[in-house]
Amino acid sequence: MSVSKRQKKRRGGKPSAADGADPHALYEEAVQSPEADIEFFLARFRQHRSREPKSLREDFCGTAYLCQRWLAGSDERTAVGVDLDQETLTWGRERHFTGNGLAARLELLNRDVLAVTEPRVDLTCAMNFSFCVFKTRPELLRYFQAVHAGLVDDGLFVTELYGGTEAIVEIEDERELDDFTFVWEQKRYNPVTHEVLCHIHFGFRDGSVLERAFTYEWRLWSIPEVKELLLEAGFSGVDVYWEETDEDGDGTGLHHITLEEENQESWLVYIVAVK
Ligand SMILES: C[S@@+](CC[C@H](N)C(=O)[O-])C[C@H]1O[C@@H](n2cnc3c(N)ncnc32)[C@H](O)[C@@H]1O
Secondary structure (H helix, E strand, O other), rough: OOOOEEEEOOOOOOOHHHHOOOOOOOOOOOOHHHHHHHHHHHHHHHHHOOOOOOOEEEEEOOOHHHHHHHHOOOOEEEEEEEEEOOHHHHHHHHHHOOOOOHHHHEEEEEOOHHHHHOOEEEEEEEOOOOOHHHHOOOHHHHHHHHHHOOOOEEEEEEEEEEEEEHOOOOOOOEEEEEOOEEEEEEEEEOOOOOEEEEEEEEEEEOOEEEEEEEEEEEEEEOOHHHHHHHOOOOEEEEEEEEEEEEEOOOOOEEEEOOOOOOOOOOEEEEEEOOO
16 A cells, blocks of 8 residues: 655644654554455354355455455464565564564465465455456456466455446545545546546544545456456355445445346446356
8 A cells, every 4th residue: 555645744844743653553443344344254154165265365455454354264264465565564563563463374475466376375365446456357366366366276255346326437536534524535537447536535623634535546456347357267156245324324334245236336246256
């Protein structure tokens, strides 16, 4: 995850909250829900395979927060985290794997996910839409083939996708957390390529802002494109799990398997591919 340190200072030159902010910590708090993801992985694995998964690979792992929660859940588990950004991996190793005995069961690989097929694992995940960095069909197919090759014979792959009528408009969506505001900005959408440019900003009570803490240049893939490419890569079946929403349109964290849904301003799905 490349981190930009562009920060606005408060008047008077005093250090602002944005100056002291740690973008990785803010990102984890605002964006990630590893416990809920792991609960979903376990339910799907037990349903398809009637056994417990032991080994996990987290692609695009960033700070490897999910690996940490996975390892903390059972002494029998192992994890491999893969990310291109060494600075983020180092931050994650120090924050999540120091002094807790978990590092012995963790492998962090500073590599391209396209190039990793070993060690073979029970479960591979790619969360928060990260595979959208692959912008062409051959490239995404290559990634799914690498995932397939890196799974044991009865392995499972779980990933996530977002979309909806609001996913392709230029908007800023703000969400209040206890000590800061999370801002998701969709800056640009190109209808010809379906590429999007998005930024994450963090705002603080003192008025300071950590601008463009993270930037993503993605191709916004559709669900059928992803399903077709997973099948082409060799997976035997692919299911889409739709997140249910409450009356305000907010996600509930509950998902059902689906073939048809009403269009929504914004949706988020888990996609489960069975080897
Ligand atoms: C959106 S962050 C994901 C962070 C975290 N895993 C999550 O679920 O929120 C995307 C991460 O993917 C990494 N990345 C991008 N392209 C990659 C590639 N080809 N191979 C490995 N990592 C990659 C970036 O360095 C960044 O840390």
